[in-house]
Amino acid sequence: xxxxxxxxxxxxxxxxxxxxxxxxxxxxxxxxxxxxxxxxxxxxxxxxxxxxxxxxxxxxxxxxxxxxxxxxxxxxxxxxxxxxxxxxxxxxxxxxxxxxxxxxxxxxxxxxxxxxxxxxxxxxxxxxxxxxxxxxxxxxxxxxxxxxxxxxxxxxxxxxx
Amino acid sequence: xxxxxxxxxxxxxxxxxxxxxxxxxxxxxxxxxxxxxxxxxxxxxxxxxxxxxxxxxxxxxxxxxxxxxxxxxxxxxxxxxxxxxxxxxxxxxxxxxxxxxxxxxxxxxxxxxxxxxxxxxxxxxxxxxxxxxxxxxxxxxxxxxxxxxxxxxxxxxxxxxxxxxxxxxxxxxxxxxxxxxxxxxxxxxxxxxxxxxxxxxxxxxxxxxxxxxxxxxxxxxxxxxxxxxxxxxxxxxxxxxxxxxxxxxxxxxxxxxxxxxxxxxxxxxxxxxxxxxxxxxxxxxxxxxxxxxxxxxxxxxxxxxxxxxxxxxxxxxxxxxxxxxxxxxxxxxxxxxxxxxxxxxxxxxxxxxxxxxxxxxxxxxxxxxxxxxxxxxxxxxxxxxxxxxxxxxxxxxxxxxxxxxxxxxxxxxxxxxxxxxxxxxxxxxxxxxxxxxxxxxxxxxxxxxxxxxxxxxxxxxxxxxxxxxxxxxxxxxxxxxxxxxxxxxxxxxxxxxxxxxxxxxxxxxxxxxxxxxxxxxxxxxxxxxxxxxxxxxxxxxxxxxxxxxxxxx
Ligand code: HEM
Ligand code: FES
Numbered sequence: 205x206x207x208x209x210x211x212x213x214x215x216x217x218x219x220x221x222x223x224x225x226x227x228x229x230x231x232x233x234x235x236x237x238x239x240x241x242x243x244x245x246x247x248x249x250x251x252x253x254x255x256x257x258x259x260x261x262x263x264x265x266x267x268x269x270x271x272x273x274x275x276x277x278x279x280x281x282x283x284x285x286x287x288x289x290x291x292x293x294x295x296x297x298x299x300x301x302x303x304x305x306x307x308x309x310x311x312x313x314x315x316x317x318x319x320x321x322x323x324x325x326x327x328x329x330x331x332x333x334x335x336x337x338x339x340x341x342x343x344x345x346x347x348x349x350x351x352x353x354x355x356x357x358x359x360x361x362x363x364x365x
Numbered sequence: 366x367x368x369x370x371x372x373x374x375x376x377x378x379x380x381x382x383x384x385x386x387x388x389x390x391x392x393x394x395x396x397x398x399x400x401x402x403x404x405x406x407x408x409x410x411x412x413x414x415x416x417x418x419x420x421x422x423x424x425x426x427x428x429x430x431x432x433x434x435x436x437x438x439x440x441x442x443x444x445x446x447x448x449x450x451x452x453x454x455x456x457x458x459x460x461x462x463x464x465x466x467x468x469x470x471x472x473x474x475x476x477x478x479x480x481x482x483x484x485x486x487x488x489x490x491x492x493x494x495x496x497x498x499x500x501x502x503x504x505x506x507x508x509x510x511x512x513x514x515x516x517x518x519x520x521x522x523x524x525x526x527x528x529x530x531x532x533x534x535x536x537x538x539x540x541x542x543x544x545x546x547x548x549x550x551x552x553x554x555x556x557x558x559x560x561x562x563x564x565x566x567x568x569x570x571x572x573x574x575x576x577x578x579x580x581x582x583x584x585x586x587x588x589x590x591x592x593x594x595x596x597x598x599x600x601x602x603x604x605x606x607x608x609x610x611x612x613x614x615x616x617x618x619x620x621x622x623x624x625x626x627x628x629x630x631x632x633x634x635x636x637x638x639x640x641x642x643x644x645x646x647x648x649x650x651x652x653x654x655x656x657x658x659x660x661x662x663x664x665x666x667x668x669x670x671x672x673x674x675x676x677x678x679x680x681x682x683x684x685x686x687x688x689x690x691x692x693x694x695x696x697x698x699x700x701x702x703x704x705x706x707x708x709x710x711x712x713x714x715x716x717x718x719x720x721x722x723x724x725x726x727x728x729x730x731x732x733x734x735x736x737x738x739x740x741x742x743x744x745x746x747x748x749x750x751x752x753x754x755x756x757x758x759x760x761x762x763x764x765x766x767x768x769x770x771x772x773x774x775x776x777x778x779x780x781x782x783x784x785x786x787x788x789x790x791x792x793x794x795x796x797x798x799x800x801x802x803x804x805x806x807x808x809x810x811x812x813x814x815x816x817x818x819x820x821x822x823x824x825x826x827x828x829x830x831x832x833x834x835x836x837x838x839x840x841x842x843x844x845x846x847x848x849x850x851x852x853x854x855x856x857x858x859x860x861x862x863x864x865x866x867x868x869x870x871x872x873x874x875x876x877x878x879x880x881x882x883x884x885x886x887x888x889x890x891x892x893x894x895x896x897x898x899x900x901x902x903x904x905x906x907x908x909x910x911x912x913x914x915x916x917x918x
Contacts, residue, residue: 248605248608248619249601249604249605250604250608250609250615253604253608253609253610254608254609254613254614254615255609255610255611255613277749277750278748278749280748280749299578299772300574300575300578300579300582300768300772300776301574301575301577301578302571302574302575302751302755303749303750303751313905314905315751315752315753315754315755315904315905315906316571316575316751316753316754316755316906317765317768317769317906318769318905318906318907326842327838328838328839328842329835329838329839330769330838330906331768331769331770331771331772331775331849333585333588333589333771333772333846333849333850334588334846
């Protein structure tokens with residue numbers, strides 16, 4: 205190789221075998237450390253959540269027929285019935301999860317940052333990014349009304365009774 | 366053994382006649398039982414010997430001994446042996462970093478005491494707070510101190526950050542320490558947030574719920590892009606924080622572990638780096654004018670390179686060829702380089718007394734607060750009924766106001782931009798003039814004042830507008846959320862500030878002036894938003910002139 209070139213300060217020597225082995229050792233130490241770190245981070249992420257099943261029995265179906273509104277504050281939802289059938293509306297604000305309250309006109313408000321929803325649960329003011337979710341309702345074999353709190357359904361869906 | 370410790374000395378000190386008689390007897394019977402005699406006199410000398418083995422220098426009456434006192438002590442040697450007069454002026458730092466540190470230590474002590482009774486379980490946490498309040502001796506007092514010190518630490522850290530910023534202390538070579546400081550700022554807020562849940566009362570429960578939903582708020586964006594099903598970073602963050610879908614036992618234990626173990630440990634580690642770097646970066650910043658030799662000071666150089674400084678009644682001799690240079694400053698301008706030495710003082714006693722005074726004052730204020738004012742405790746957490754209004758602690762209320770425009774932007778987007786932006790400042794503004802000078806002199810003062818006015822006008826008009834007319838969704842109910850996420854009062858203010866700071870940079874042709882503008886925008890809007898959300902937001906987050914107008918339920 206050209207000696208002048210080798211002496212110039214910009215000249216980069218090719219990696220020698222010793223250096224290569226050293227670098228490889230360093231990198232493998234780094235990578236194994238990183239993987240071990242990932243392993244420790246896996247633990248806090250549960251694969252099963254402690255909450256009981258998202259499906260909850262609400263009571264015998266007859267109880268809800270024709271009843272305009274039944275509130276389940278513990279479950280944070282309401283069951284309504286209209287001409288077409290039953291539907292469940294979540295009371296959890298889509299903004300940051302406070303529980304919304306009902307107003308005289310049938311709409312809903314959220315006490316935390318003032319989101320408002322109309323009687324159909326549509327967000328009409330405030331920061332809530334989405335309407336209140338409609339939850340899936342079905343009837344269990346023993347004639348009980350069951351709600352699935354994790355299954356959102358289209359707002360037109362009704363459980364016909 | 367050194368020569369001045371003659372064996373007879375301890376005996377002269379004893380007052381009991383019996384011992385003296387015995388000692389005399391010992392002296393009369395030499396050699397025969399010499400070892401026993403030595404043992405006895407060693408025993409009597411033990412306190413003195415122990416002191417000598419622990420502290421190897423004499424009383425810090427001379428400059429040299431005073432330096433040794435600092436230099437040979439593992440806890441004190443984080444301080445230089447001599448300290449610049451300017452750094453001791455209250456107006457150089459207002460002692461804010463030190464006060465933050467004292468509060469951190471106080472929080473550690475009271476926190477360990479509280480841990481003795483606190484039980485991190487949803488069934489028992491609230492009861493243990495009541496127990497501390499009403500049964501445990503001094504329990505209420507310790508809890509109060511812990512609470513007020515936590516508030517005080519957040520306030521002092523913010524003020525300390527402002528001090529460091531306005532005196533240009535983020536500039537080379539201190540860039541990295543500024544970044545470390547930002548990490549400490551975030552850690553301080555995280556400590557407060559995790560601690561807030563532990564009492565398990567209504568306030569705690571709903572603040573944690575809102576906090577965890579903020580962690581989930583990237584869904585606002587992923588929902589709008591219809592990618593949540595595949596890429597649910599929001600849900601991931603929330604589940605990592607809570608270990609469940611809702612705030613409950615899992616969340617409580619996680620917050621507890623973070624609050625009493627992980628975060629204090631991380632904070633301590635970063636504090637060690639923070640202090641180490643202050644020394645390595647050449648001490649605290651000071652304006653160049655501080656190094657001019659004050660009047661009435663004489664420097665007498667001698668042949669071996671030593672310099673004798675006479676400043677009024679004080680005379681100091683320093684030899685730069687000896688250890689002094691190494692001991693005082695490791696890098697950068699040493700005080701000896703020019704005439705600056707005249708302006709340094711021995712750390713012992715000057716700095717140590719000042720530190721002790723600030724420490725005492727801080728602790729005294731906290732004791733008084735803890736004695737007279739009780740930390741709040743609301744009713745037991747009730748997941749079915751939110752507090753109305755559910756307010757976070759004061760330092761998060763400015764954020765809560767922004768969150769009330771858009772969860773993602775207010776809770777994640779804007780805070781991230783602010784923190785990253787402030788971390789970048791030292792790398793974007795590298796002008797070296799006027800370091801250590803408050804506001805970099807008169808021009809900076811004008812820029813800061815002008816920016817403050819600008820910010821006040823922007824924030825107040827945005828708030829008035831939003832309260833009076835609402836925002837996009839009130840006018841166009843069907844507007845897509847993504848528009849609101851990116852165009853809301855919070856982002857509008859942010860854009861106004863960035864534009865203003867660019868304008869200042871261009872007009873003054875100085876990046877430092879631009880930096881002053883950015884920081885002042887941040888600080889003033891933080892203060893105004895915090896005030897506004899604290900005083901003028903009531904039930905349903907509606908506007909009220911004062912709390913007395915709140916509707917009664
Ligand atoms: C846990 C919180 C913190 C503690 C306990 C702390 C403590 C200290 C102390 C004791 C000093 C010595 C000077 C003084 O008292 O002002 C100092 C200096 C400094 N701090 Fe902090 N600090 C904290 C957070 C921060 C933050 C949030 C920032 C900024 C982002 C910051 C940036 C700096 C800088 C740049 C210096 C060097 C100042 C100079 O050279 O004049 N620190 N800190
Ligand atoms: S949680 Fe309902 S408006 Fe914020």
